Amino acid sequence: MPLARRARRSVDIWPGFVDALATLVMVIVFLLMIFVLAQFFLGQALSGRQKALDDLGREMAALAERLNLQTRANAALEAELVSSRAEKDKLEAWAAGVNQDMASLLALKDEKEAELAAEKKISDEGRAQLALLSRQIEAMRDELARVTAALEASEARDREQKAQISDLGKRLNVALAGKVEELQKYRSEFFGRLRKVLGDHPGIRIEGDRFVFQSELLFQTGSAELGTEGVEQVRRLAATLKDIAKTMPQGVNWVLRIDGHTDKRPMVSGRYPSNWELSTARAITVLRTLAANGVPKDRLAAAGFGEFQPVDNGDNEAAYAKNRRIEIRFDQR
Known part of the structure; x- marks a missing residue:
């Protein structure tokens, strides 16, 4: 009986070891294959992304170039706007001077006419401006004439009204003096009679x-x-x-x-x-x-x-x- 038990314990384990090792090798090979495939697909993805990044970089460069062009265009427009504003301020100052000083308008008109006679050449804008100045001068002269006539008429009415008021005041003073004198007479009579009664x-x-x-x-x-x-x-x-x-x-x-x-x-x-x-x-x-x-x-x-x-x-x-x-x-x- 002891010999039989010893015989059963001495079982050969080598085949099982070989099977396990073979299985491990197969797993490792499988994992290597998966790793290689993953590397392949990852490389493909990375190369696609790099291409996309290159395309995006080129688009960014194009956009930057457009932005630079737009910035230069904006700067040019701002410079033109500043120039236009300065020109507008000059024109407004000139217009104010024209409206405030009739003598300046006449002098400017004479200067323009002298330049026209000397140079024999003037632009359509200059002619229009000269014509406008002439019309403005004539209109201002007409307005001045109307104002002067109205002022003279008003002064004449004032003189007439003052004369009427003065005459009315004199007559009113005379009438008032008469009424006061008459009232004073009755007041004296009233006080005299009242003194006698009381x-x-x-x-x-x-x-x-x-x-x-x-x-x-x-x-x-x-x-x-x-x-x-x-x-x-x-x-x-x-x-x-x-x-x-x-x-x-x-x-x-x-x-x-x-x-x-x-x-x-x-x-x-x-x-x-x-x-x-x-x-x-x-x-x-x-x-x-x-x-x-x-x-x-x-x-x-x-x-x-x-x-x-x-x-x-x-x-x-x-x-x-x-x-x-x-x-x-x-x-x-």
């Missing part, structure tokens, strides 16, 4: 063209309601004014203006926010009373000045009393 009351005085009532004569302190004496005084004023109005011609355009004034001490009552409101309310009260007693409403006007037009700038009771007043003005509208 008497020599210490609270009533005449100052220039104004008839002045002290506020205490008409109103209570801080009030815009007429007292009993105030109502009576305003009724007398209305009656006198109506009598005077009956004798006035229709052409005398008069108006009776009532101005309210206060002193500078601030208001303490809550009814009137300031002296402005109080002075205005008092003037309107007098106006309404006059209208209620028959004075035409279109002949009455009222204004309030508060403490801003004093007749006495003192800080005492006498000054305050003078400044608290109602002024009646007989005036022209």
